Amino acid sequence: MCEITPDRAEFIAAQIASYGDDLIELSDETWSRSVYVWMDGYWEVIIDLCMKDQGVSDLALLAKIYEGEDEKFIFKVESVYVP
Numbered sequence: 200m201c202e203i204t205p206d207r208a209e210f211i212a213a214q215i216a217s218y219g220d221d222l223i224e225l226s227d228e229t230w231s232r233s234v235y236v237w238m239d240g241y242w243e244v245i246i247d248l249c250m251k252d253q254g255v256s257d258l259a260l261l262a263k264i265y266e267g268e269d270e271k272f273i274f275k276v277e278s279v280y281v282p
Contacts, residue, residue: 201274211279218258218281220250228255241265248279257281 242264261277
């Protein structure tokens with residue numbers, strides 16, 4: 200499950216559009232550059248996104264991941280930005 204408000208989704212879409220390249224599937228290289236830390240109840244992750252023309256980019260996804268019921272995870276997307 201992924202929780203995201205319409206306003207946040209609109210903001211993220213604008214961030215991606217202003218980056219000027221198309222998103223593509225995450226590559227294996229992405230995972231060696233990702234950052235994650237346990238924050239007393241959830242994982243906070245920063246994942247570099249992949250773009251069509253340049254591969255792994257500096258456009259990053261910031262999210263929190265909570266463990267829900269029945270070992271399902273809840274993803275709360277915070278932002279997409281260039282750090």
